Amino acid sequence: MEVIVPILVQLIAGGAGGNVIGQLAKQLNLGTAGNSIVGAIGGLAGTWLAGMIPGLDALVGAAAGAAGTAGGLHFGALAGQGATGLVGGGLLTAIAGIIKSAMARA
Numbered sequence: 001m002e003v004i005v006p007i008l009v010q011l012i013a014g015g016a017g018g019n020v021i022g023q024l025a026k027q028l029n030l031g032t033a034g035n036s037i038v039g040a041i042g043g044l045a046g047t048w049l050a051g052m053i054p055g056l057d058a059l060v061g062a063a064a065g066a067a068g069t070a071g072g073l074h075f076g077a078l079a080g081q082g083a084t085g086l087v088g089g090g091l092l093t094a095i096a097g098i099i100k101s102a103m104a105r106a
Helices: 004-024 032-050 075-105
Strands: none
Touching (some): 004 075
């Protein structure tokens, strides 16, 4: 259970980030399903990459939420994973939308 919850947070936050970018920038929109799928992948990748950056590793790691634990879940870490998932999902969706737009023009 402790492994599944962070992954779900990253997937959901990434999908939300992808859909937000799709709605804000219509030229980058991949459709609801495309935004959600690409965003979810970006949410996982963004959190993984953030964990490799010094300074951000504590944000997404268990140490960030040591003060607010319940049943082994670190709420600070989950919030950090949600934030990085949201940004990662938005960024990957934007990149995919730019590539899609460029290919449509060619």
